Amino acid sequence: MKKLPNYLVSLRKYEILIASTLVLVVVLILASIFLKPNYLKAQEIYLEQKKVSAQLASLKKKANSLASIDSGYYKDNLVKLTQVLPLDKDFVSLFATFDMLQAKTGAIIMHTEFELESISSTSGNLSTREIRSQTLPMKLEVLGDETALLQFLDLLDDLSGRIITVDNTALTLQEDGLILALLTAQAYYNTPTKTVGIDSPLPEISKSDMETLERIASSVIILPAEDSDEVSVGKENLFQ
Amino acid sequence: MPKRSINLIIHKQLDTTSVARLKKYLPISAAASIFIFISLFLGLIIYINTNLAAFKLRQVEATQIEKKIEAAADVEATYTITANLINKLSKILSSATNYTKVTSEIIELKSDDLNITSATTDSDGNISFSVTATSVTVLNEFVSTLIDKEEIDHKFSKIEAHGIVRDKDAKYILTINMKADKTLIQ
Numbered sequence: 001m002k003k004l005p006n007y008l009v010s011l012r013k014y015e016i017l018i019a020s021t022l023v024l025v026v027v028l029i030l031a032s033i034f035l036k037p038n039y040l041k042a043q044e045i046y047l048e049q050k051k052v053s054a055q056l057a058s059l060k061k062k063a064n065s066l067a068s069i070d071s072g073y074y075k076d077n078l079v080k081l082t083q084v085l086p087l088d089k090d091f092v093s094l095f096a097t098f099d100m101l102q103a104k105t106g107a108i109i110m111h112t113e114f115e116l117e118s119i120s121s122t123s124g125n126l127s128t129r130e131i132r133s134q135t136l137p138m139k140l141e142v143l144g145d146e147t148a149l150l151q152f153l154d155l156l157d158d159l160s161g162r163i164i165t166v167d168n169t170a171l172t173l174q175e176d177g178l179i180l181a182l183l184t185a186q187a188y189y190n191t192p193t194k195t196v197g198i199d200s201p202l203p204e205i206s207k208s209d210m211e212t213l214e215r216i217a218s219s220v221i222i223l224p225a226e227d228s229d230e231v232s233v234g235k236e237n238l239f240q
Numbered sequence: 241m242p243k244r245s246i247n248l249i250i251h252k253q254l255d256t257t258s259v260a261r262l263k264k265y266l267p268i269s270a271a272a273s274i275f276i277f278i279s280l281f282l283g284l285i286i287y288i289n290t291n292l293a294a295f296k297l298r299q300v301e302a303t304q305i306e307k308k309i310e311a312a313a314d315v316e317a318t319y320t321i322t323a324n325l326i327n328k329l330s331k332i333l334s335s336a337t338n339y340t341k342v343t344s345e346i347i348e349l350k351s352d353d354l355n356i357t358s359a360t361t362d363s364d365g366n367i368s369f370s371v372t373a374t375s376v377t378v379l380n381e382f383v384s385t386l387i388d389k390e391e392i393d394h395k396f397s398k399i400e401a402h403g404i405v406r407d408k409d410a411k412y413i414l415t416i417n418m419k420a421d422k423t424l425i426q
Binding site: 013014019020021023024027030034035038039041045048049056060062063069071074077082085087149150153154166167170171172173179181190192198199204206208 | 253287299301309320323330337347355356
Protein backbone atom coordinates (compact mmCIF):
# COMPACT_ATOMS: atom_id res chain seq x y z
CA MET A 1 0.00 0.00 0.00
CA LYS A 2 1.29 3.37 -1.09
CA LYS A 3 1.67 5.90 1.64
CA LEU A 4 -0.01 9.30 1.10
CA PRO A 5 2.26 12.37 0.99
CA ASN A 6 2.48 14.33 4.20
CA TYR A 7 0.90 17.53 2.88
CA LEU A 8 -2.18 15.61 1.77
CA VAL A 9 -2.44 14.04 5.13
CA SER A 10 -2.23 17.48 6.77
CA LEU A 11 -4.72 18.91 4.27
CA ARG A 12 -7.20 16.19 5.08
CA LYS A 13 -6.57 16.64 8.76
CA TYR A 14 -7.19 20.44 8.71
CA GLU A 15 -9.72 20.63 5.84
CA ILE A 16 -12.45 22.00 8.12
CA LEU A 17 -10.19 24.74 9.41
CA ILE A 18 -9.04 25.69 5.93
CA ALA A 19 -12.54 25.74 4.48
CA SER A 20 -13.90 27.84 7.39
CA THR A 21 -11.05 30.32 7.09
CA LEU A 22 -11.63 30.61 3.36
CA VAL A 23 -15.33 31.30 3.96
CA LEU A 24 -14.47 34.01 6.51
CA VAL A 25 -12.01 35.65 4.12
CA VAL A 26 -14.53 35.58 1.27
CA VAL A 27 -17.21 37.08 3.53
CA LEU A 28 -14.79 39.85 4.55
CA ILE A 29 -14.02 40.61 0.90
CA LEU A 30 -17.70 40.61 0.00
CA ALA A 31 -18.45 42.88 2.97
CA SER A 32 -15.87 45.41 1.85
CA ILE A 33 -17.18 45.29 -1.74
CA PHE A 34 -20.96 45.29 -1.13
CA LEU A 35 -21.65 46.18 2.48
CA LYS A 36 -19.38 49.19 2.98
CA PRO A 37 -20.70 51.33 0.09
CA ASN A 38 -24.28 50.49 0.98
CA TYR A 39 -23.64 51.29 4.62
CA LEU A 40 -22.11 54.65 3.68
CA LYS A 41 -25.07 55.38 1.41
CA ALA A 42 -27.54 54.42 4.13
CA GLN A 43 -25.69 56.64 6.60
CA GLU A 44 -25.78 59.55 4.15
CA ILE A 45 -29.52 59.03 3.57
CA TYR A 46 -30.10 58.93 7.34
CA LEU A 47 -28.20 62.18 7.92
CA GLU A 48 -29.77 63.95 4.94
CA GLN A 49 -33.20 62.74 5.98
CA LYS A 50 -32.64 64.06 9.47
CA LYS A 51 -31.55 67.40 8.01
CA VAL A 52 -34.47 67.59 5.61
CA SER A 53 -36.93 66.63 8.38
CA ALA A 54 -35.64 69.47 10.60
CA GLN A 55 -35.72 71.87 7.65
CA LEU A 56 -39.22 70.73 6.73
CA ALA A 57 -40.42 71.27 10.31
CA SER A 58 -39.00 74.81 10.42
CA LEU A 59 -40.35 75.57 6.94
CA LYS A 60 -43.84 74.36 7.94
CA LYS A 61 -43.67 76.45 11.11
CA LYS A 62 -42.53 79.48 9.16
CA ALA A 63 -45.19 79.00 6.46
CA ASN A 64 -47.89 78.72 9.14
CA SER A 65 -46.57 81.81 10.93
CA LEU A 66 -46.49 83.77 7.68
CA ALA A 67 -50.03 82.70 6.86
CA SER A 68 -51.24 84.00 10.23
CA ILE A 69 -49.55 87.42 9.88
CA ASP A 70 -51.83 90.36 9.21
CA SER A 71 -49.63 91.86 6.49
CA GLY A 72 -51.75 95.04 6.19
CA TYR A 73 -51.32 95.84 9.87
CA TYR A 74 -47.53 95.47 9.77
CA LYS A 75 -47.24 97.31 6.45
CA ASP A 76 -49.17 100.31 7.78
CA ASN A 77 -47.30 100.41 11.06
CA LEU A 78 -43.88 99.91 9.49
CA VAL A 79 -44.28 103.31 7.86
CA LYS A 80 -44.97 104.84 11.29
CA LEU A 81 -42.24 102.79 12.93
CA THR A 82 -39.63 104.02 10.47
CA GLN A 83 -40.55 107.57 11.44
CA VAL A 84 -39.52 106.74 15.00
CA LEU A 85 -36.55 104.56 14.08
CA PRO A 86 -35.67 104.93 10.38
CA LEU A 87 -33.53 102.56 8.35
CA ASP A 88 -30.99 105.31 7.63
CA LYS A 89 -29.94 108.60 9.21
CA ASP A 90 -32.92 110.44 7.64
CA PHE A 91 -32.38 114.03 8.71
CA VAL A 92 -35.76 115.03 7.26
CA SER A 93 -37.71 113.12 9.89
CA LEU A 94 -35.27 114.35 12.54
CA PHE A 95 -35.88 118.00 11.74
CA ALA A 96 -39.61 117.30 11.42
CA THR A 97 -39.44 115.93 14.97
CA PHE A 98 -37.65 119.08 16.15
CA ASP A 99 -40.36 121.21 14.53
CA MET A 100 -43.06 119.09 16.15
CA LEU A 101 -41.37 119.35 19.57
CA GLN A 102 -41.11 123.14 19.26
CA ALA A 103 -44.76 123.42 18.18
CA LYS A 104 -46.03 121.15 20.96
CA THR A 105 -44.00 122.58 23.83
CA GLY A 106 -43.25 126.17 22.95
CA ALA A 107 -39.56 125.64 23.64
CA ILE A 108 -37.14 126.91 21.02
CA ILE A 109 -34.24 124.90 19.72
CA MET A 110 -31.50 127.53 19.56
CA HIS A 111 -28.74 125.40 18.17
CA THR A 112 -28.33 121.86 16.85
CA GLU A 113 -25.00 120.24 16.30
CA PHE A 114 -24.52 116.78 14.85
CA GLU A 115 -21.44 114.65 15.17
CA LEU A 116 -21.23 113.16 11.71
CA GLU A 117 -19.03 110.18 11.11
CA SER A 118 -19.32 109.90 7.36
CA ILE A 119 -21.12 111.87 4.72
CA SER A 120 -21.26 110.41 1.26
CA SER A 121 -18.44 108.08 0.30
CA THR A 122 -19.25 104.41 -0.06
CA SER A 123 -16.26 103.36 1.99
CA GLY A 124 -17.30 105.85 4.66
CA ASN A 125 -20.79 104.39 4.78
CA LEU A 126 -19.35 100.95 5.40
CA SER A 127 -17.24 101.94 8.37
CA THR A 128 -17.56 99.35 11.09
CA ARG A 129 -18.01 101.99 13.74
CA GLU A 130 -21.09 103.31 12.01
CA ILE A 131 -22.67 99.88 11.57
CA ARG A 132 -22.02 99.04 15.20
CA SER A 133 -23.39 102.17 16.70
CA GLN A 134 -26.13 103.34 14.32
CA THR A 135 -26.62 106.43 16.40
CA LEU A 136 -26.53 110.11 15.60
CA PRO A 137 -24.85 111.89 18.49
CA MET A 138 -25.92 115.51 18.78
CA LYS A 139 -25.99 118.55 21.00
CA LEU A 140 -29.20 120.53 21.35
CA GLU A 141 -29.53 123.96 22.87
CA VAL A 142 -33.11 124.45 23.97
CA LEU A 143 -34.60 127.64 25.41
CA GLY A 144 -37.91 127.80 27.20
CA ASP A 145 -39.68 128.26 30.49
CA GLU A 146 -39.85 125.51 33.07
CA THR A 147 -43.07 123.95 31.72
CA ALA A 148 -41.92 124.05 28.11
CA LEU A 149 -38.55 122.56 28.92
CA LEU A 150 -39.95 119.75 31.05
CA GLN A 151 -42.49 118.92 28.36
CA PHE A 152 -39.71 119.01 25.76
CA LEU A 153 -37.66 116.51 27.78
CA ASP A 154 -40.72 114.32 28.23
CA LEU A 155 -41.62 114.23 24.55
CA LEU A 156 -38.14 113.30 23.30
CA ASP A 157 -38.76 109.58 23.73
CA ASP A 158 -42.55 109.44 23.73
CA LEU A 159 -42.53 107.70 20.31
CA SER A 160 -44.53 110.36 18.52
CA GLY A 161 -41.52 111.26 16.35
CA ARG A 162 -37.86 110.26 15.99
CA ILE A 163 -36.71 108.69 19.22
CA ILE A 164 -34.08 110.84 20.93
CA THR A 165 -32.43 109.92 24.19
CA VAL A 166 -30.52 112.32 26.40
CA ASP A 167 -27.11 111.40 27.83
CA ASN A 168 -26.74 114.43 30.06
CA THR A 169 -28.11 117.89 30.56
CA ALA A 170 -26.61 121.25 31.46
CA LEU A 171 -29.13 123.89 32.50
CA THR A 172 -28.54 127.59 32.76
CA LEU A 173 -31.30 129.52 34.51
CA GLN A 174 -31.45 132.98 33.05
CA GLU A 175 -32.50 136.14 34.86
CA ASP A 176 -35.65 136.49 32.77
CA GLY A 177 -36.87 133.16 34.14
CA LEU A 178 -36.14 131.19 31.01
CA ILE A 179 -33.96 128.14 31.07
CA LEU A 180 -31.33 127.36 28.49
CA ALA A 181 -30.69 123.65 28.36
CA LEU A 182 -27.73 122.08 26.61
CA LEU A 183 -28.67 118.49 25.92
CA THR A 184 -26.14 115.89 24.85
CA ALA A 185 -28.40 113.49 23.05
CA GLN A 186 -28.59 110.69 20.52
CA ALA A 187 -30.97 109.91 17.71
CA TYR A 188 -31.05 106.42 16.31
CA TYR A 189 -31.45 104.53 13.06
CA ASN A 190 -31.30 100.85 12.27
CA THR A 191 -29.81 99.63 9.02
CA PRO A 192 -30.62 95.97 8.39
CA THR A 193 -27.20 94.30 8.24
CA LYS A 194 -27.89 90.62 7.75
CA THR A 195 -29.92 88.59 5.33
CA VAL A 196 -31.68 85.51 6.60
CA GLY A 197 -32.10 82.12 4.97
CA ILE A 198 -35.44 80.88 3.72
CA ASP A 199 -35.64 78.30 6.51
CA SER A 200 -34.60 80.70 9.28
CA PRO A 201 -37.39 81.19 11.79
CA LEU A 202 -39.29 84.45 11.91
CA PRO A 203 -38.20 86.76 14.73
CA GLU A 204 -40.64 86.88 17.62
CA ILE A 205 -42.38 90.05 18.70
CA SER A 206 -42.96 89.95 22.44
CA LYS A 207 -46.08 91.23 24.18
CA SER A 208 -44.31 94.35 25.43
CA ASP A 209 -42.93 95.00 21.93
CA MET A 210 -46.46 94.69 20.53
CA GLU A 211 -47.62 97.25 23.09
CA THR A 212 -44.85 99.60 21.93
CA LEU A 213 -45.94 99.06 18.33
CA GLU A 214 -49.55 99.82 19.30
CA ARG A 215 -48.34 102.99 21.02
CA ILE A 216 -46.50 104.07 17.87
CA ALA A 217 -49.48 103.15 15.70
CA SER A 218 -51.70 105.44 17.73
CA SER A 219 -49.29 108.35 18.29
CA VAL A 220 -47.28 108.76 15.07
CA ILE A 221 -48.76 110.89 12.34
CA ILE A 222 -47.45 109.95 8.92
CA LEU A 223 -45.48 112.81 7.41
CA PRO A 224 -46.89 113.95 4.07
CA ALA A 225 -44.65 113.23 1.10
CA GLU A 226 -43.02 116.27 -0.44
CA ASP A 227 -45.05 117.51 -3.39
CA SER A 228 -42.57 117.86 -6.22
CA ASP A 229 -45.08 119.80 -8.35
CA GLU A 230 -44.71 122.79 -6.06
CA VAL A 231 -40.97 122.98 -6.55
CA SER A 232 -40.27 125.83 -8.95
CA VAL A 233 -38.10 124.87 -11.87
CA GLY A 234 -36.05 127.00 -14.25
CA LYS A 235 -36.21 127.30 -17.99
CA GLU A 236 -36.15 124.09 -19.96
CA ASN A 237 -33.76 125.65 -22.46
CA LEU A 238 -31.11 127.83 -20.86
CA PHE A 239 -30.32 129.60 -24.15
CA GLN A 240 -33.79 130.92 -24.75
CA MET B 241 3.72 -22.13 14.14
CA PRO B 242 2.95 -19.64 16.74
CA LYS B 243 -0.03 -17.36 16.10
CA ARG B 244 0.97 -13.69 15.32
CA SER B 245 -1.28 -10.72 15.40
CA ILE B 246 -0.81 -7.56 13.32
CA ASN B 247 -2.47 -4.24 14.30
CA LEU B 248 -3.79 -2.77 11.03
CA ILE B 249 -5.56 0.19 12.67
CA ILE B 250 -3.61 3.33 12.06
CA HIS B 251 -2.74 5.01 15.24
CA LYS B 252 -4.88 8.12 15.62
CA GLN B 253 -2.91 11.34 16.01
CA LEU B 254 -4.74 13.44 18.56
CA ASP B 255 -5.24 17.19 17.89
CA THR B 256 -3.90 19.75 20.26
CA THR B 257 -6.46 21.56 22.44
CA SER B 258 -6.31 24.77 20.40
CA VAL B 259 -6.74 22.96 17.10
CA ALA B 260 -9.64 21.01 18.55
CA ARG B 261 -11.27 24.24 19.63
CA LEU B 262 -10.69 25.84 16.25
CA LYS B 263 -12.21 22.84 14.53
CA LYS B 264 -15.25 23.26 16.70
CA TYR B 265 -15.77 27.04 16.51
CA LEU B 266 -14.37 28.11 13.13
CA PRO B 267 -17.10 26.45 11.05
CA ILE B 268 -19.71 28.01 13.33
CA SER B 269 -18.06 31.42 12.88
CA ALA B 270 -17.96 30.97 9.11
CA ALA B 271 -21.64 30.05 8.99
CA ALA B 272 -22.53 32.95 11.28
CA SER B 273 -20.53 35.40 9.16
CA ILE B 274 -22.38 34.28 6.01
CA PHE B 275 -25.69 34.72 7.81
CA ILE B 276 -24.73 38.15 9.16
CA PHE B 277 -23.44 39.29 5.78
CA ILE B 278 -26.64 38.24 3.96
CA SER B 279 -28.84 39.78 6.68
CA LEU B 280 -26.94 43.08 6.69
CA PHE B 281 -26.84 43.24 2.93
CA LEU B 282 -30.58 42.66 2.59
CA GLY B 283 -31.31 45.00 5.51
CA LEU B 284 -29.28 47.81 3.97
CA ILE B 285 -30.87 47.34 0.54
CA ILE B 286 -34.36 47.45 2.09
CA TYR B 287 -33.42 50.51 4.25
CA ILE B 288 -31.93 52.41 1.30
CA ASN B 289 -34.88 51.73 -1.01
CA THR B 290 -37.49 52.59 1.61
CA ASN B 291 -35.81 55.71 2.95
CA LEU B 292 -34.62 57.05 -0.37
CA ALA B 293 -38.23 57.25 -1.51
CA ALA B 294 -39.27 58.95 1.75
CA PHE B 295 -36.29 61.32 1.52
CA LYS B 296 -37.21 62.34 -2.02
CA LEU B 297 -40.81 62.90 -0.96
CA ARG B 298 -39.71 65.17 1.87
CA GLN B 299 -37.41 67.06 -0.44
CA VAL B 300 -40.32 67.68 -2.82
CA GLU B 301 -42.50 68.79 0.11
CA ALA B 302 -39.74 71.13 1.35
CA THR B 303 -39.37 72.64 -2.11
CA GLN B 304 -43.12 73.26 -2.32
CA ILE B 305 -43.16 74.99 1.08
CA GLU B 306 -40.10 77.04 0.11
CA LYS B 307 -41.97 78.26 -2.96
CA LYS B 308 -44.92 79.15 -0.72
CA ILE B 309 -42.60 81.11 1.59
CA GLU B 310 -40.93 82.83 -1.36
CA ALA B 311 -44.35 83.93 -2.56
CA ALA B 312 -44.87 85.61 0.82
CA ALA B 313 -41.45 87.30 0.75
CA ASP B 314 -43.00 90.78 1.06
CA VAL B 315 -44.92 89.82 4.17
CA GLU B 316 -41.82 88.20 5.64
CA ALA B 317 -39.66 91.24 4.90
CA THR B 318 -42.22 93.64 6.40
CA TYR B 319 -42.65 91.50 9.51
CA THR B 320 -38.90 90.89 9.96
CA ILE B 321 -37.98 94.57 9.60
CA THR B 322 -40.80 95.51 12.00
CA ALA B 323 -39.65 92.91 14.52
CA ASN B 324 -36.02 94.05 14.31
CA LEU B 325 -36.93 97.73 14.59
CA ILE B 326 -39.30 97.23 17.48
CA ASN B 327 -36.73 95.05 19.22
CA LYS B 328 -34.05 97.72 18.90
CA LEU B 329 -36.54 100.37 19.95
CA SER B 330 -37.34 98.43 23.11
CA LYS B 331 -33.64 98.20 23.91
CA ILE B 332 -33.23 101.95 23.37
CA LEU B 333 -36.24 102.69 25.56
CA SER B 334 -35.07 100.39 28.33
CA SER B 335 -31.68 102.11 28.48
CA ALA B 336 -33.02 105.65 28.01
CA THR B 337 -32.92 108.12 30.87
CA ASN B 338 -35.82 110.47 31.39
CA TYR B 339 -34.60 113.73 32.88
CA THR B 340 -38.04 115.30 33.39
CA LYS B 341 -38.42 114.38 37.08
CA VAL B 342 -34.89 115.22 38.12
CA THR B 343 -34.91 118.51 36.21
CA SER B 344 -38.23 119.41 37.80
CA GLU B 345 -36.82 118.61 41.26
CA ILE B 346 -33.79 120.83 40.64
CA ILE B 347 -35.85 123.74 39.35
CA GLU B 348 -38.24 123.45 42.31
CA LEU B 349 -35.34 124.11 44.68
CA LYS B 350 -35.16 127.76 43.65
CA SER B 351 -37.06 130.48 45.47
CA ASP B 352 -37.28 134.29 45.46
CA ASP B 353 -34.16 134.56 47.58
CA LEU B 354 -32.29 131.65 46.09
CA ASN B 355 -31.51 131.23 42.44
CA ILE B 356 -30.08 128.19 40.73
CA THR B 357 -27.72 129.56 38.13
CA SER B 358 -26.62 126.35 36.47
CA ALA B 359 -27.14 122.64 36.85
CA THR B 360 -25.80 119.52 35.16
CA THR B 361 -27.14 115.99 35.34
CA ASP B 362 -26.06 112.73 33.80
CA SER B 363 -27.58 109.31 33.28
CA ASP B 364 -25.94 107.96 36.46
CA GLY B 365 -27.92 110.48 38.46
CA ASN B 366 -24.96 112.72 39.27
CA ILE B 367 -26.13 116.29 39.78
CA SER B 368 -23.99 119.35 40.08
CA PHE B 369 -25.44 122.82 40.46
CA SER B 370 -24.62 126.31 41.59
CA VAL B 371 -26.92 128.41 43.73
CA THR B 372 -26.88 132.09 44.50
CA ALA B 373 -28.49 133.11 47.79
CA THR B 374 -29.24 136.58 49.03
CA SER B 375 -28.13 135.80 52.60
CA VAL B 376 -26.51 133.16 54.76
CA THR B 377 -29.89 132.49 56.41
CA VAL B 378 -31.40 131.62 53.04
CA LEU B 379 -28.44 129.41 52.33
CA ASN B 380 -28.89 127.63 55.66
CA GLU B 381 -32.58 127.07 54.93
CA PHE B 382 -31.64 125.70 51.53
CA VAL B 383 -29.18 123.26 53.07
CA SER B 384 -31.91 122.14 55.53
CA THR B 385 -34.28 121.59 52.60
CA LEU B 386 -31.67 119.45 50.88
CA ILE B 387 -31.10 117.41 54.03
CA ASP B 388 -34.85 116.82 54.27
CA LYS B 389 -34.89 115.73 50.65
CA GLU B 390 -32.19 113.20 51.48
CA GLU B 391 -33.35 111.96 54.87
CA ILE B 392 -37.13 112.18 54.58
CA ASP B 393 -37.99 112.06 50.87
CA HIS B 394 -34.96 109.95 49.88
CA LYS B 395 -34.76 111.82 46.59
CA PHE B 396 -31.10 112.75 46.80
CA SER B 397 -28.01 111.29 48.44
CA LYS B 398 -24.29 111.96 48.80
CA ILE B 399 -24.86 115.70 49.02
CA GLU B 400 -21.61 117.61 49.05
CA ALA B 401 -21.28 121.39 49.21
CA HIS B 402 -18.17 123.07 47.87
CA GLY B 403 -16.84 126.40 49.14
CA ILE B 404 -19.16 129.34 49.68
CA VAL B 405 -18.15 132.49 47.83
CA ARG B 406 -19.47 135.95 48.69
CA ASP B 407 -19.53 138.15 45.62
CA LYS B 408 -19.40 141.95 45.26
CA ASP B 409 -23.24 142.19 45.44
CA ALA B 410 -23.16 140.49 48.86
CA LYS B 411 -24.67 137.35 47.38
CA TYR B 412 -23.52 133.91 48.41
CA ILE B 413 -22.58 131.40 45.71
CA LEU B 414 -22.49 127.72 46.54
CA THR B 415 -21.74 124.70 44.38
CA ILE B 416 -23.38 121.43 45.29
CA ASN B 417 -22.81 117.88 44.05
CA MET B 418 -25.28 115.12 44.81
CA LYS B 419 -26.78 111.94 43.46
CA ALA B 420 -30.40 111.60 42.41
CA ASP B 421 -32.44 108.59 43.44
CA LYS B 422 -33.08 106.02 40.70
CA THR B 423 -36.79 106.83 40.68
CA LEU B 424 -35.98 110.34 39.45
CA ILE B 425 -33.97 109.25 36.41
CA GLN B 426 -36.06 106.39 35.07
